[in-house]
Amino acid sequence: MKEVAGYIPDIGEEEFQWKVLQFGDLEVEIPLLTEEQMNLVIETVKKGSEEILKSLTISEIVTIIDRVTDRLLDRNSAYRQKAEKLLPIVTGYDEEMIRLGLTSYLKSFRKHELQRFLVEDLSNPLLLDDFQPRVKGGFSKAVGPDLITHIWAGNVPALPLWSFVSGLLVKAGNIGKVSSGEPLFASWFAHLLVEVEPRLANCFAVVWWKGGDVERETSLFRQSDIVIGYGGNHSLESLQSRIPVTTRFLPFGHKISFGLVLHSALDSQKAWRTAHQAALDVVRYDQQGCYSPHLFYVQTGGNVSPKEFARYMARELENFSKRYPRRKLSMEESASLTSWRQKEEMSLFSNQNKEVLGDSANHWTVVYEEEKGVFAPSPLNRVIRVIAFEKVEDIVPSMKPYRSFLQTVGMAASPKELFQCAEILGRIGVTRITALGRMTSPEPGWHHDGRFNITDLVQMVDIESSVEEASERFAPYED
Numbered sequence: 337m338k339e340v341a342g343y344i345p346d347i348g349e350e351e352f353q354w355k356v357l358q359f360g361d362l363e364v365e366i367p368l369l370t371e372e373q374m375n376l377v378i379e380t381v382k383k384g385s386e387e388i389l390k391s392l393t394i395s396e397i398v399t400i401i402d403r404v405t406d407r408l409l410d411r412n413s414a415y416r417q418k419a420e421k422l423l424p425i426v427t428g429y430d431e432e433m434i435r436l437g438l439t440s441y442l443k444s445f446r447k448h449e450l451q452r453f454l455v456e457d458l459s460n461p462l463l464l465d466d467f468q469p470r471v472k473g474g475f476s477k478a479v480g481p482d483l484i485t486h487i488w489a490g491n492v493p494a495l496p497l498w499s500f501v502s503g504l505l506v507k508a509g510n511i512g513k514v515s516s517g518e519p520l521f522a523s524w525f526a527h528l529l530v531e532v533e534p535r536l537a538n539c540f541a542v543v544w545w546k547g548g549d550v551e552r553e554t555s556l557f558r559q560s561d562i563v564i565g566y567g568g569n570h571s572l573e574s575l576q577s578r579i580p581v582t583t584r585f586l587p588f589g590h591k592i593s594f595g596l597v598l599h600s601a602l603d604s605q606k607a608w609r610t611a612h613q614a615a616l617d618v619v620r621y622d623q624q625g626c627y628s629p630h631l632f633y634v635q636t637g638g639n640v641s642p643k644e645f646a647r648y649m650a651r652e653l654e655n656f657s658k659r660y661p662r663r664k665l666s667m668e669e670s671a672s673l674t675s676w677r678q679k680e681e682m683s684l685f686s687n688q689n690k691e692v693l694g695d696s697a698n699h700w701t702v703v704y705e706e707e708k709g710v711f712a713p714s715p716l717n718r719v720i721r722v723i724a725f726e727k728v729e730d731i732v733p734s735m736k737p738y739r740s741f742l743q744t745v746g747m748a749a750s751p752k753e754l755f756q757c758a759e760i761l762g763r764i765g766v767t768r769i770t771a772l773g774r775m776t777s778p779e780p781g782w783h784h785d786g787r788f789n790i791t792d793l794v795q796m797v798d799i800e801s802s803v804e805e806a807s808e809r810f811a812p813y814e815d
Contacts, residue, residue: 337361337362337363338362338363338364338365339362339363339364339365339418339422339520340364340365340366340523341357341364341365341366341514341519341520341523341542341544342366342367342514342519342523342541342542342543342544343523343526343527343530343540343541343542344367344369344377344541344543345377345380345381345384345537345538345539345540345541346380346537346538347373347376347377347380348376349373349376352367352368352369352373353367353368353369353370354366354367354368355367355368355544357516357519359425359426360425361425362422362425362426364426364519364520366514366519366523366543366544367543367544368544368545369543369545371551371552371555374543374552374555374556375555375559377511377541377543378483378511378556378559380538380541381483381509381510381511381538381539381540381541382482382483382509383538384509384536384537384538384539384540385482385483385507385508385509385539386482388535388536388538388539389504389507389508389509389536389539390480390507392507393465394454394461394462394464394465394505397504397505397507398447398450398451398454398505399447400529400532400533400536401445401447401450401501401504401505401529402445402446402447402450403532404445404525404528404529404532405442405443405445405446406446407528407532408438408442408524408525408528409439409442409443415524415527415528416438418524419434419438419520419521419524420434420435420438422520423438423493423518423520423521426517426518426519426520427490427493427517427518427663428663428664429493429621429622429663430660430661430662430663432659432660433619433620433621433660434493437493437620437621437776438493438494440777441494441497441777442494442497444778444779444780445497445501445780449780449781450501450505450780452780452781453505453780453781453789453790454505454781454790455781456780456781457781457788457789457790457791458478458790458791463476463477463478464477464478464480464505464506464507464794467797467799470798472801473800473801473804474798474799474800474801474804475798475799475804476796476797476798476799477796477797478506478790478791478794478795478796478797479794479795479796479797480503480506480507480508480793480794481506481508481561481562481793481794482508482509482561483508483509483510483511483559483560483561483562484499484503484508484509484510484511484560484561484562484563484564484793485510485511485512485513485556485557485560485562485563485564486499486500486503486510486511486512486513486563486564487513487563487564487565487566487567487575488512488513488514488515488522488566489515489517489566489567490514490515490516490517490518490519491517491518491621491624491625492621492624492625493518493521493621494521494522495518495566495625496512496514496521496522496525497521497522497525498784498789499512499564499566500512500522500525500540502789502790502793503540503793504529504539504540505790506790506793506794508561508562508793509539509540510539510540510541511540511541511542511543511556511560512526512540512541512542512543513543513544513545514542514543514544516544519544522542523542526540526541526542547571548574550578553575553578554578557578557579557580557583558580558583560583561583561584562583562584562585562586562793563575563579563583563584563585563586564586564588565585565586565587565588566588567589568589568590569589569590572587572589575587586787586792588626588784588785590626590741591626591627591741591742591743591744591785592630592713592738592741592742592743593626593627593628593629593630593742593743593744593745593746593775594629594630594631594632594633594745594746595614595617595629595631595632595633595745595746595747595748595772595775596632596633596728596745596746596747596748596749596757596761597610597614597632597633597634597635597645597747597748597749597772598635598747598748598749598750598753598757599635599636599637599638600638600748600749600750600753601638601748601749602634602635602638602639602640602641602645603638603639603640604639604640607638607639607640607644607645607648608648610645610748610772611645611648611649611651611652612652612773613746613748613771613772613773614629614632614649614652614746614748614772614773615649615652615653615656616652616656616772616773617629617746617772617773617774617775617776618649618653618700618718618720619653619656619657619660619718620776621776622662622663622716622717622718623714623716623717623718623719623720624716625776626743626744627743627744627768627775627776627778628716628775628776629714629720629744629746629775630712630713630714630716630720630721631710631711631712631714631720631721631722631723632649632720632721632722632723633723633725633731634646634722634723634724634725635724635725635726636724636725636726637726641724642704642706642722642723642724642725643691643704643724645722646691646693646702646704646722647693647702647704649702649720649722650693650694650700650702653700653702653718653720654695654700656700657695657699657700657718661699662699662700662717662718663717665717669717670698672715673698673715673717673719674698676715676719677692677694677698677701677719680692680701680703687705687707689705689706690703690704690705690706691703691704691705692704699718700718700719701718701719701720702720702721702722703719703720703721703722704721704722704723704724705721705722705723705724706723706724707723708723708725708730708731708734709733709734710723710734711731711734711735711737711738728756728757728760729760732760732764735764735765736764738765739764739765740765741765742764742765742766742767743766743767743768743785744766744767744768744769744770744775745761745766745768745769745770746770746771746772746773746774746775747769747770747771747772748771748772754769757769767783767785767786768782768783
């Protein structure tokens with residue numbers, strides 16, 4: 337079985353070298369451009385941005401993306417059927433998880449959600465079209481760059497859409513490098529954009545090259561206005577070393593997210609539902625996203641104790657493993673996970689307040705303990721730690737050293753507790769607080785790692801009131 341990935345605008349050439357990425361019986365072919373061909377792509381995309389994208393209104397661009405999203409949400413469409421068939425092969429994730437995850441994710445890119453997305457960052461989306469009046473006087477306009485380069489990760493299917501769509505909304509030319517782990521979805525999205533609006537054919541490209549290709553990357557980065565990078569911190573540091581100081585770099589590296597369950601959510605009626613939602617966050621894409629939980633802090637004092645809550649989670653993970661089987665691990669991943677669990681089980685002899693729950697095949701693991709100072713990243717793949725605590729202030733010191741890594745907290749708490757805890761969590765670096773069961777599904781317009789999706793991609797041009805007033809002296813109607 338074969339599939340072609342990537343998207344190349346019309347650069348006047350048809351002969352390309354092809355790289356074959358193997359996923360079991362599926363062969364994915366993607367063009368590997370020479371430096372000369374890449375330079376032609378850069379030139380073409382920049383020109384397409386200037387002549388086409390920047391001539392469209394923001395309303396027109398939103399409508400185009402909305403129409404593409406409708407096609408991808410339609411389970412009868414060829415692209416959606418292809419996604420449901422091939423993404424499980426490429427990623428190893430369960431078919432049903434892919435289907436449900438895509439639907440939930442894609443709904444964020446419908447027209448009304450995109451409008452909310454724009455308003456969240458700019459207040460007035462018309463700033464992207466023309467100069468708009470400011471309250472203090474004068475006018476301003478948001479001007480997008482000529483070229484944004486995206487270095488995408490492949491740990492979560494369809495993840496590239498966040499930055500790809502943001503780049504389109506600011507009317508920039510976009511060149512995206514797909515990951516070897518998931519090269520397909522961004523490619524399909526690019527082809528669908530052109531099917532829906534043929535005028536966009538030369539406004540973007542989806543390409544691939546082997547990571548660390550210094551010559552190719554240096555040339556592209558030198559010609560880019562902005563580089564957006566996703567990946568591990570080490571790879572992002574290496575990437576940054578090849579980006580000129582005049583090119584804006586927006587890195588999205590490794591993050592740690594966790595859950596916080598207060599005793600108000602732990603009565604006999606609510607605890608099961610709370611545990612179910614917490615387990616769902618663990619199961620979705622096997623904790624591979626930056627917003628997936630590594631551990632859960634569970635407060636004492638409820639009708640259901642933290643240890644009982646850990647057992648509830650274990651049962652829910654067992655149930656989910658039958659409905660949504662975990663992806664098949666590599667030999668290295670499996671050996672690492674087995675070694676990690678053996679160490680946790682060995683520590684039971686010296687810690688009688690600890691419990692390790694899991695099935696014999698290591699499909700999931702829940703570790704319960706009462707150590708206040710524990711803040712340990714999970715080895716992922718459905719491994720979660722549940723830690724008992726009395727007061728939020730008791731667990732904050734263990735989190736502070738990880739300030740630069742903190743991102744999402746899934747919380748179950750009363751309204752009063754929610755805002756009290758949010759104040760504390762915000763001070764130690766947390767940037768997103770959401771409901772359990774929603775940790776892996778950010779709302780449209782969320783501030784990714786505490787930043788702005790659109791505002792970070794534009795520069796504001798101001799017409800000050802003084803020059804506006806002065807221009808009146810030179811008007812033909814002025815006496």
